[in-house]
Amino acid sequence: MTPPNLTSTPCFDDRFRAELDTLLSWRRDVRRFRRDPVPRPLLAEVLQLAQLSPSVGNSQPWRFVEVASPAMRAAVKRNFAECNAEALADQAPTRARLYARLKLEGLDAAPAQLAVFCDHATTQGHGLGAKTMPEALDYSVAAMIAVLWLSARARGLGLGWVSILDPARLSADIGAPGSYKFIAYLCLGWPVEEHEAPELERAGWQERTPLGQYILHV
Amino acid sequence: MTPPNLTSTPCFDDRFRAELDTLLSWRRDVRRFRRDPVPRPLLAEVLQLAQLSPSVGNSQPWRFVEVASPAMRAAVKRNFAECNAEALADQAPTRARLYARLKLEGLDAAPAQLAVFCDHATTQGHGLGAKTMPEALDYSVAAMIAVLWLSARARGLGLGWVSILDPARLSADIGAPGSYKFIAYLCLGWPVEEHEAPELERAGWQERTPLGQYILHV
Numbered sequence: 001m002t003p004p005n006l007t008s009t010p011c012f013d014d015r016f017r018a019e020l021d022t023l024l025s026w027r028r029d030v031r032r033f034r035r036d037p038v039p040r041p042l043l044a045e046v047l048q049l050a051q052l053s054p055s056v057g058n059s060q061p062w063r064f065v066e067v068a069s070p071a072m073r074a075a076v077k078r079n080f081a082e083c084n085a086e087a088l089a090d091q092a093p094t095r096a097r098l099y100a101r102l103k104l105e106g107l108d109a110a111p112a113q114l115a116v117f118c119d120h121a122t123t124q125g126h127g128l129g130a131k132t133m134p135e136a137l138d139y140s141v142a143a144m145i146a147v148l149w150l151s152a153r154a155r156g157l158g159l160g161w162v163s164i165l166d167p168a169r170l171s172a173d174i175g176a177p178g179s180y181k182f183i184a185y186l187c188l189g190w191p192v193e194e195h196e197a198p199e200l201e202r203a204g205w206q207e208r209t210p211l212g213q214y215i216l217h218v
Numbered sequence: 219m220t221p222p223n224l225t226s227t228p229c230f231d232d233r234f235r236a237e238l239d240t241l242l243s244w245r246r247d248v249r250r251f252r253r254d255p256v257p258r259p260l261l262a263e264v265l266q267l268a269q270l271s272p273s274v275g276n277s278q279p280w281r282f283v284e285v286a287s288p289a290m291r292a293a294v295k296r297n298f299a300e301c302n303a304e305a306l307a308d309q310a311p312t313r314a315r316l317y318a319r320l321k322l323e324g325l326d327a328a329p330a331q332l333a334v335f336c337d338h339a340t341t342q343g344h345g346l347g348a349k350t351m352p353e354a355l356d357y358s359v360a361a362m363i364a365v366l367w368l369s370a371r372a373r374g375l376g377l378g379w380v381s382i383l384d385p386a387r388l389s390a391d392i393g394a395p396g397s398y399k400f401i402a403y404l405c406l407g408w409p410v411e412e413h414e415a416p417e418l419e420r421a422g423w424q425e426r427t428p429l430g431q432y433i434l435h436v
Contacts (some may be wrong), residue, residue, distance in 0.1 A: 052243055054247055054379065127305075142357035146370075215284060218286070
């Protein structure tokens with residue numbers, strides 16, 4: 001075991017914390033993208049940083065499929081359109097008109113698009129931490145996406161997470177191996193505009209609520 | 219809709235990005251805690267920052283239960299001990315001895331401990347984005363934990379995520395409402411030591427692997 005190397009331990013200061021808090025505040029789920037491409041080295045850089053994310057048993061179970069071909073992008077858009085029509089039909093009459101006006105994804109314009117899976121057949125980590133809670137593998141992938149999101153935003157890149165999709169159909173369209181569980185579809189690119197408040201808040205769909213009411217003590 | 223307020227848009231620079239990358243590198247899953255308490259305002263601050271995390275439909279479905287009573291902490295420790303004994307029994311003979319030596323949690327010393335749940339009965343967000351993928355609610359909670367983790371670490375606090383637990387038993391012990399799905403048990407406190415490499419890597423259990431082999435293109 002390597003001895004602790006305390007002399008080189010980083011010490012974060014108030015200035016850094018204030019900027020980190022600004023990053024968290026301005027992160028946003030982006031749905032309006034410019035069409036200019038994301039430079040390949042930049043995409044590689046943020047994906048590499050995401051490797052530093054926590055994962056159960058150090059399993060790194062995330063698997064990325066970059067969706068670039070027009071045929072596959074069209075399949076994803078059809079998938080979204082059908083799921084979204086069903087979701088609209090499900091909305092209460094009082095909310096349906098507002099729902100129909102929401103901008104929920106950037107599939108048309110986002111220059112980089114990634115389908116993200118969790119490989120439940122991975123042997124990395126030797127199953128540590130995933131026996132009673134195999135879903136911890138999925139949670140590792142979701143946590144990685146949060147890290148990817150912040151790394152991208154710190155470089156000016158916006159990210160949007162699309163979940164209005166039929167995961168079985170998307171996995172079949174992409175030809176994902178059977179052990180791959182679909183977790184998220186990510187749009188990446190340069191945002192058209194910047195906002196500190198979430199799109200769903202600005203559009204009157206859902207405000208943020210304070211934390212207080214959600215803490216119990218036992 | 220609020221117009222974009224471009225004049226006050228934050229611009230992150232190379233110095234900030236370098237410090238953010240350092241934070242990601244040194245984050246760590248901490249299992250060795252000092253026993254000094256975490257100041258309540260500091261705990262409140264990092265939980266408040268975690269509210270800025272992404273969540274499907276802006277649903278903020280995370281619910282925190284602070285576990286502080288000796289009886290409840292003892293129940294969590296018994297839960298872990300039994301699940302860990304089973305996990306050890308499951309290990310291949312060649313790995314069992316190493317598994318038995320691993321330090322996997324900080325339940326004895328961590329001054330602050332949180333059970334984190336996802337409320338599947340929440341109406342916040344009006345179901346947006348969670349019809350075809352209700353598991354997106356769970357992923358929102360996992361992503362929130364990644365943000366909480368980085369916010370804590372930027373303030374010198376360590377966090378450890380324990381998943382070697384029987385979630386049904388833990389939910390019953392805590393008396394969680396039926397709609398609450400258990401996601402994670404978090405230990406928080408001041409780390410005894412700092413490391414850039416994960417504990418599981420230093421102990422010879424599992425090294426990190428590079429990203430390259432995990433990207434497919436379609």
